[in-house]
Amino acid sequence: MNVDSIKNGVVIDHITAGDGMKIYYFLGLDKLDCPIALIKNAMSRNMGRKDIIKVDSENLPDLCALGYIAPDVTVNVIKDGEIIKKYHPELPEQLADIVKCQNPRCITSTEQELPHIFSLTDRENRVYRCIYCESKAKG
């Protein structure tokens, strides 16, 4: 199968096979109107199978939260057909409205418009806690 290379945009590579669609929605790519390719189960020398997402747009989507959901992927930033930057996403210091606090005793369960914010409290173990009730993020 052939998918053209992109001129300007971003390629998210080395996605665990089967997680591509989850990341697609997680990053809100379904809301963009630029060309996007989601390749499932591509052959990979190291991973066996992998998913890849290609976003063909000069306006890059916000990838900050990628470090939380898929820290092992590789992000390739493309400009004029060349890779100008290649990196593994870092764990973001804060997650805003990305995960919901599951604690039924938390104030977020009753204050409807309150943003669900989690802070990184343990980088080594990738632990995020709700800034209000300090419950661990799940999911």
Place this chain on the structure above:
Amino acid sequence: MRHLIGIDDLTMAEIEQLIETAEDIIANPEKYSERCHGKKLATLFYEPSTRTRLSFEAAMMELGGNVLGFSDAQSSSASKGESVADTTRVISCFADIMAMRHFKEGAPMVASLNTSIPVINAGDGGHNHPTQTLTDLLTIKREKGRLDNLKVGFCGDLKFGRTVHSLITALSHREGIEFVLVSPDELKVPSYIKKDIIEKEGLPYSQTEDLDSVLPELDILYMTRVQRERFFNEQDYIRLKDSYILTPERLTRAKSDLCIMHPLPRVNEIAVGVDKDPRAAYFKQVLNGKYIRMALILFLLEAAK
């Protein structure tokens, strides 16, 4: 703007400074009687509380300030569906500092993000109750003369008991502290307190269901109530509420300078006969609570200048 949401909002030096101020207030009350003249404390109590609310109000009055507020959610705009954020913004227009108790965890944090005046967490559900912790620290300091090198036993509901979690957090930064955690299996200290605080700080601790076996070793015994309101299931509450009751007979095995503490209110976990024991410090704790809150109000108002 400085707030007090959790005990970790204060450095160890600041806690020591608050204790020092409280002790000076106890020694020289007249020096402080007009320090908050013209200032107003708002008490936003969404959940019933006698001791904490009156303690805050008495503290502000003894500093020469005034008090306004509400004592349950039904008599506030919360009953009309107003959010904590909006109520807080409104109260900021009327007062210089606020103390909030709420049944939901994190409500005072929401308040602190939406106000221009200092917020004191006066208890948010089963989460934090930092002024109780300051009260406990002042009591330990006054009763034992130190905050280091102590074997501290916690007994009863260590799972939902927020005062226990906060005091463990505060004491974990001190030297020579050893914890003895006494509770039924169902009410053990949550794993995050054990892993993220006690074990992370490398503090010695033991867990047991048997109070009698550890009582002779303790310098401090912190008793807690098994709280009905923290249970989803009434049957679990009834089954566990009488797990540990401290009696004068049991205390014959304890050290002569043991300090017995309790955040109050008690139900039956400390027999009334213990009240006369000179080792009982739980009513002194109540008085200490007023003094440390006076010190805290002064500290936060000063920081807000």
